[in-house]
Amino acid sequence: MKHLNKLFAAALLFAGLTTQAQDSNNPWAVSFGANAVDTKVSAVGNDSPKWIQLGNARENWNFIPSVSYLTVSRYVGDGFSFGLTGSVNKIDKWVERDRTTEYTDVVSNPGDLAYYAFDATIKYSFMEMIGTKWFDPSLNIGGGYNFFGDASAGTVNGGVGLTFWFTEQVGLQLQSTYKHSFDDTRVADLDVPTHIQHMAGLTFKFGGKDTDGDGIYDKDDACPEVAGLPEFKGCPDTDKDGIQDSEDACPEEAGSKELNGCPDNDGDGIINSEDACPDDKGTKMMNGCPDADGDGVADKDDNCPTVAGAKDNAGCPWPDTDGDGVADKDDKCPTVAGTVANNGCPEVSDDAIKKLNDYAKTILFNSGKSSFQKQTYPVLQAIVAILKEYPTAKFSIEGHTDSDGAEEMNQKLSASRADAVKAYLIENGISADRLSATGFGEKYPIDSNKTAKGKANNRRVEVKLVK
Structure with a gap:
C-alpha cells in the first residue's frame, strides 16, 4: 500500500503538469482518489434501496483513508470516452440479512479481505448536451474483474457519475458503479458478491498540443507557432487594431480596416508610410501634403504658400517688373511694358x-x-x-x-x-x-x-x- 501511494503521487504530479480540458483536443484524462465498497446491495432479502445508501455509509462501506483508485481514460468523440480503472480496498464490513430477526442487516468482518478491481468503462458525458462548462453528469457501462481475498470473478458494470470542473483544467469527480457478479453465493473468501463501488477524487485532463501557448490547440490554430487570439483562430494581431497580422499591411502600427491596417495620422486617406506630410491633412495629388494656394506646390516646398505661383519658382509668382502681363523670365523687355504677342515688348506703331x-x-x-x-x-x-x-x-x-x-x-x-x-x-x-x-x-x-x-x-x- 505504501508503494501504491507513491505511484498515485507520481500520477498526480504528472497530471498537474499536463492538464488541460478533455475534449477532441485533449483526449486523455487521469483520475484518482478514494473508493468505498458496499456489499449490502446483494444481501439476501435486502429490500432497502439498492443504490447509493449514504445513511449506512459508516456501518456498511469498506473504506481506506488513502488514494485507492486510478483511472486513465481517452476521449473517443461525441461525448464518449473509454477508460481503465485500477482500485484497491480492504473488506472488513460484510453485510448479511438475518431472517430470524425480521431481516435486519448483520455486518461482520470476513477477515479483512484484500480487495482489488480492474475495470474497463465506456462513459458518456452530458456536458456538451446541456451546454455547461462546469457541470458534467455522465453514465457508464462496462465490465471488470474483482478480487475478494482468495475469490475472484468478473462483473458487468453500470453506473452514474458527476464531475464539477473547478477550472478548465481540474475537476472533482464523484462516481457510483453497480457491479453485478455471476459468482454470488455470498460466501466470504470463496466467491465475489454483487456490490456497489463509490469513488470520489480529482480528475485532470490533458493531451492536446498548443505549441505557441495561446490557449488554442494546434489543430484549430491557423498560426500554431505564433501566439494569437481566439477571434483570429490563433493568429496574432501585434498592433491590436482588430486586423490580424497576416492581413495587416502595417502589422506593428495600429490602423484602420479601410487602409488595410495602416495608420493615417492626419485623416487624409493616405497612409503614413506613403504620406509626405503624415501630420498635416493634404491631397493625393500632393502626396498627402496641403497646398493652401492651389498652385500645385505643396506648402512645405512653397516659398509663397498663400499666393499661387509657379512650380519652377518654388511656388511663388514670377515678377513682372513692367506690369505688362508677361513675366520677367519670359519678357524680352522686362522694364518696358509691351504685349504678350510681342514677348513683352512694345509693338512698333x-x-x-x-x-x-x-x-x-x-x-x-x-x-x-x-x-x-x-x-x-x-x-x-x-x-x-x-x-x-x-x-x-x-x-x-x-x-x-x-x-x-x-x-x-x-x-x-x-x-x-x-x-x-x-x-x-x-x-x-x-x-x-x-x-x-x-x-x-x-x-x-x-x-x-x-x-x-x-x-x-x-x-x-x-x-x-x-x-
Missing part, C-alpha cells in the same frame, strides 16, 4: 515709324560724302531715342540719291550714307543685330529729278520696320 522717317528725311550729309552736317546730330539722337523704346524691334536703314552723277557712284554713295547712319546708331546703344543698312542709289525716286526741290526730296534716308 505706325506713328512711331512715321516719326522715324520724318526725322530721317532731315538727316543732312556733306555734299558728295557720307559725313553728317553738324545740325543733323540732334536728329540722329531723336532716332536713337525712338529705337530704344522698342528694344527688340529690327529696322533696315535705306539710303537713296538723286540722279545727278554716274549711277554707280550714286549706288556707292547711298550705301555708305546708310552705313554711316547704322554705325552712329550702334555707337549710341542700338544693338547691331537689330539693324541692317542698304543703299539703293537713284533707283527709287519719290519726286522729280528735274527740279532742285525734287532732287532734294530724292536725296534721303528711310527707316523701315523689319517684320
Whole structure:
C-alpha cells in the first residue's frame, strides 16, 4: 500500500503538469482518489434501496483513508470516452440479512479481505448536451474483474457519475458503479458478491498540443507557432487594431480596416508610410501634403504658400517688373511694358515709324560724302531715342540719291550714307543685330529729278520696320 501511494503521487504530479480540458483536443484524462465498497446491495432479502445508501455509509462501506483508485481514460468523440480503472480496498464490513430477526442487516468482518478491481468503462458525458462548462453528469457501462481475498470473478458494470470542473483544467469527480457478479453465493473468501463501488477524487485532463501557448490547440490554430487570439483562430494581431497580422499591411502600427491596417495620422486617406506630410491633412495629388494656394506646390516646398505661383519658382509668382502681363523670365523687355504677342515688348506703331522717317528725311550729309552736317546730330539722337523704346524691334536703314552723277557712284554713295547712319546708331546703344543698312542709289525716286526741290526730296534716308 505504501508503494501504491507513491505511484498515485507520481500520477498526480504528472497530471498537474499536463492538464488541460478533455475534449477532441485533449483526449486523455487521469483520475484518482478514494473508493468505498458496499456489499449490502446483494444481501439476501435486502429490500432497502439498492443504490447509493449514504445513511449506512459508516456501518456498511469498506473504506481506506488513502488514494485507492486510478483511472486513465481517452476521449473517443461525441461525448464518449473509454477508460481503465485500477482500485484497491480492504473488506472488513460484510453485510448479511438475518431472517430470524425480521431481516435486519448483520455486518461482520470476513477477515479483512484484500480487495482489488480492474475495470474497463465506456462513459458518456452530458456536458456538451446541456451546454455547461462546469457541470458534467455522465453514465457508464462496462465490465471488470474483482478480487475478494482468495475469490475472484468478473462483473458487468453500470453506473452514474458527476464531475464539477473547478477550472478548465481540474475537476472533482464523484462516481457510483453497480457491479453485478455471476459468482454470488455470498460466501466470504470463496466467491465475489454483487456490490456497489463509490469513488470520489480529482480528475485532470490533458493531451492536446498548443505549441505557441495561446490557449488554442494546434489543430484549430491557423498560426500554431505564433501566439494569437481566439477571434483570429490563433493568429496574432501585434498592433491590436482588430486586423490580424497576416492581413495587416502595417502589422506593428495600429490602423484602420479601410487602409488595410495602416495608420493615417492626419485623416487624409493616405497612409503614413506613403504620406509626405503624415501630420498635416493634404491631397493625393500632393502626396498627402496641403497646398493652401492651389498652385500645385505643396506648402512645405512653397516659398509663397498663400499666393499661387509657379512650380519652377518654388511656388511663388514670377515678377513682372513692367506690369505688362508677361513675366520677367519670359519678357524680352522686362522694364518696358509691351504685349504678350510681342514677348513683352512694345509693338512698333505706325506713328512711331512715321516719326522715324520724318526725322530721317532731315538727316543732312556733306555734299558728295557720307559725313553728317553738324545740325543733323540732334536728329540722329531723336532716332536713337525712338529705337530704344522698342528694344527688340529690327529696322533696315535705306539710303537713296538723286540722279545727278554716274549711277554707280550714286549706288556707292547711298550705301555708305546708310552705313554711316547704322554705325552712329550702334555707337549710341542700338544693338547691331537689330539693324541692317542698304543703299539703293537713284533707283527709287519719290519726286522729280528735274527740279532742285525734287532732287532734294530724292536725296534721303528711310527707316523701315523689319517684320
